[in-house]
Amino acid sequence: MMYQLACGQAVTPVASYEIGRRMRWLIGDLSHLYLVLRRRSTPFPPPTRRQAAYDVLLRRDKRRTTEDWRYGDLAPFWYQLVHEATSVLRRGDP
Numbered sequence: 001m002m003y004q005l006a007c008g009q010a011v012t013p014v015a016s017y018e019i020g021r022r023m024r025w026l027i028g029d030l031s032h033l034y035l036v037l038r039r040r041s042t043p044f045p046p047p048t049r050r051q052a053a054y055d056v057l058l059r060r061d062k063r064r065t066t067e068d069w070r071y072g073d074l075a076p077f078w079y080q081l082v083h084e085a086t087s088v089l090r091r092g093d094p
Contacts, residue, residue: 022064027080029056034088 004011036052068077
């Protein structure tokens with residue numbers, strides 16, 4: 001829809017959508033896990049290390065779709081991963 005708007009095309013309305021679908025941002029989840037494991041400050045009470053690792057690495061939910069991990073196109077995931085890792089290294093996190 002945003003592409004259609006940007007190109008000046010008529011926007012095709014969405015007639016239906018799946019209720020209960022959840023979107024996961026894998027890079028964000030990995031960053032959160034890193035903060036919890038390194039015991040960095042977070043804006044909310046962090047979960048335990050074990051709970052954070054389970055939530056990010058092992059928890060399965062059929063209603064959840066990963067935003068940045070697509071088997072047919074991994075380039076966005078790798079780009080974000082390199083960008084996030086570079087950002088961490090520049091900050092000088094031990």
